[in-house]
Amino acid sequence: MALEQKRLARSGIDPVMNRKEEARQAAQRAAGGRTFKECAIAFIDGRKHMWKNAKHAWQWSDTLERFAFPIIGDKDVDAVDTDQILQILQPIWKTKTETATRVRSRMENILDYAKARGYRAGENPARWRGHLATILPAVPKSERVVHHPAMPFRDMPAFIARVATQTALSARALEFTIHTAVRTNETLGALWAEIDMAEATWTIPATRTKLKRIHVVPLTAEALGVLARVRGLDADYIFPGIKPGKPLSGRTMKALLVRMGRGEATVHGFRSTFTDYLSEEHTVAREVREMALAHAIESNVEAAYRRGNLLSRRREAMQLWSDYLTGVKAQSAEPSAPSDSP
16 A cells, blocks of 8 residues: 555655545545546447447547546546646647547537536536637648558558468458458448348448448459358358457457557558559559549549449459459459440
């Protein structure tokens, strides 16, 4: 106990005041108080039915677990103050501005909820206007855009060969994500019911795509091979998590990159690598690449041109990518003319 008190003192915490604060929090909890984490869980649970998909609830929980809970999670919600909010936000305000703004907004909502339920009183220390706006510097939107670090495509064959030797399920999820060039959450939420083995396609429903439109992904022989390796793990999810009825965690693929010594790369960055390879080595048409990535259409003219889904051309382009990754020499530098061109 003495060593613990000395540790607190060395870190700048008054042991006597700390004991009094712990006693106060315990008394308040006994009288019906709540911790910040308890309020956060209740707030999220109460709004899950209002959000379009499970990803939104996961994002709330994930950001709070990473940034807020380590500092204020076990604090009585009535004791959360501005200094603690700043302790959470300042380290990431300039380096992860978009994430920081979301964390701030979510904390503000939870603290408002706590006040409405009678768990705290006074002003909201996470509010922006007239409060944190006077303390934290405004970051121009032009500086908020962070490009996901991408691995050079020339490193990919050796890298994907290493991934193939890994036994973790996260390695299979990463392989599948790279071969299909989809977004992380699309892989994690993938269901067996979305796969058409006969047509070699994966139909991602609109509820799970960024543009809220159905996206049909042509599956290469290599992508189908990954599916064969994970067949039978779960009746619903292709990449199931530890908890029954839940998909693989969103952090697992990034953790795998770190374990493999490639922590500088991001999972999302492989989409850029895919684009770089097809544009530089095969001059695959831009509309084919953009549709393969399910990107938004910026031009009305291009939108009219892309009325079809270019499935045949995308299938050939995706196979060029998979062939390159696995060391198969491509037979053609440009996919053949489409049969489904609009």
